[in-house]
Amino acid sequence: MPEEKPKAREFHVDQDLCTGCNDCIKAMPQHFADTGEDTAEVANYEGADAVKLEQVMKACPGKAIKWK
Numbered sequence: 001m002p003e004e005k006p007k008a009r010e011f012h013v014d015q016d017l018c019t020g021c022n023d024c025i026k027a028m029p030q031h032f033a034d035t036g037e038d039t040a041e042v043a044n045y046e047g048a049d050a051v052k053l054e055q056v057m058k059a060c061p062g063k064a065i066k067w068k
């Protein structure tokens with residue numbers, strides 16, 4: 001049987017809660033990007049360090065980063 005790779009857990013930015021502080025982009029530039037409209041979005045959720053991501057989620061002033 002072929003081994004299945006564990007699936008990356010998906011997360012997203014709630015656009016209504018994001019304040020556009022860019023802290024998540026500074027902390028994890030490979031996973032977050034600027035939408036160009038004063039908010040951040042998830043650029044790529046795969047391979048995100050779970051511990052670091054939890055820290056970024058906790059530090060997010062809008063509590064906008066959520067697991068899907």
Ligand code: SF4
Binds near residue numbers: 017020024025039
């Ligand atoms: S840390 Fe939170 S509030 Fe700041 S840009 Fe990222 S998602 Fe938006």
